Amino acid sequence: MSIAFKQETFRDDYTYSNSPEAIRRFPFPFHQDEYMYSVNMEPHTPGAVGSVFEHPFDIDEHYIAECRDRAITLERDPGRCASLPHMMDAEWDTLELIMESLSNSYPELFTLQKDGTRWTWINRPLDLRQSFTFGDAATLPCPPFEYITRQTQGDFVIMDQRENNLFADAGMITAQADWSLAFDIGMSFMEWHGPVPLAHELGVFERALKYLLMLQQGRPVRRLNWTMTINPRLDTAPETYPEWGQDRACVTPENVGEKVHLRVELQTLFRLPRSNGMLFSIRCYLASMNDLATYPRWPARLHRVLKTLPNELIEYKGITRYRETVTEWLARRDNGAELAPGTQPE
């Protein structure tokens, strides 16, 4: 399988677009007509060929453009990548996990050669070739976690496990749904998720933490999360809120289809072998309302979800200003017929 990588942008002129194949494999998150938080974790086992679940780390047509966008964000704000001093073992764990996974999943794109601790990494899409000594950070152009996550789609947090808790002690965060690594780094699991409404009261984080503390090596888990974003913008960080906040006020009935995007995060969690830490990957997929309308089930389902979504979630996800406009647009694409359970496009 070869991937036709797109030349596109996630800022300024926003030339990002999805091919028909990318729309078809979009991880639409709504099984039913109403949404509420739950501990919706399942084993991250290989899914259908071509699906976003096929490989441990999904690489798609947006790979090169996303790596470029990350580099731009990091140049403007190097603090989007941070790692507390005790995280170096976990950084190497992460580098190993991603390099091995990518070279196994996509041998035509990535190669990892090992000769003892002497490793060579070849990244063909980004035209990189790096020989280094595993465990010796001085042999890489930047620290190992930053090195490998600059070359992988999705945001990453490494959690340190201690005191029967998980601490967000390292992160590469350039495509986040409005949370700040600079502020949250070092927080415990509950502190970090503190601002999320309703879920604490439902006991979701308590159960999720218990489940994750038991996570075993080689048995990763996954869940989907979602929000909405105006324009196909990856960098919706609080840091840059003054740059993108006004976009939320410019949604009109005429531009809903192209401006409003469903933003789905494929969240996967991997136990790390040496550090006993946990890699948390947050892989972002963006689909415009026009993209979703390719398959009639999806806008109809999303319409029902938005109509019944509790106000706390509307507010938390930042949808308040344009909820009505987008709901009306979707209502015209919902004939009210019963939709069978499931997320499938057809």
Place this chain on the structure above:
Amino acid sequence: MSTLAVKSQPVYQELEWDRSGTHHILFVAAEDAALAHRLLANPPPGSMTLIRLNDSANPDSAWAKQLAASARYLEAHALPETLDLLREALYASRMGTRLYLAGPEDAIWQASQLADSFGMTRDEVRQMQLGTTARPVFCVHCRTITRGVHTNIVPCSGCGRALFVRDHFSRRLGAYMGFQIDAESPGDIPAAEVIYP
């Protein structure tokens, strides 16, 4: 006590001595005569140092009055100097030291950061909020901390943006998060209200 809106916000217990300690450093940045009496009338075994922020030049401090003659007493008239005294005390401290912090959040979390830098663990340090509930606010845009914030909206002392003060708290920074309140509609800034007296 209302339930907290955000789980990152610290919940403080009434201060009690940790009697497993062999040296006790009590750092106080506000007056509370009842607490001073309760703690100091029944001191734990071991040596004790009291470090006090004396910003009101009040010689009748309940803390100073109640302290046993055998204890060490140190004071300064401003927070930075009081933190310096704490730094010196921690520098000279040994295994078995327990730290007790009582005062406004700005003071006790700056003191906590100091304790962290000396490798003290969370269970060797106890905190209790006393005095003003004014908040230190971290601007997520320019990373400046504005201190002593009494209102829900405050101009950032670094970049000048009107910040909304969230309940989301970082122990590492010792501050609440602030973000630009009018980012979605510039100039639309509600009147600030005193919420943290």
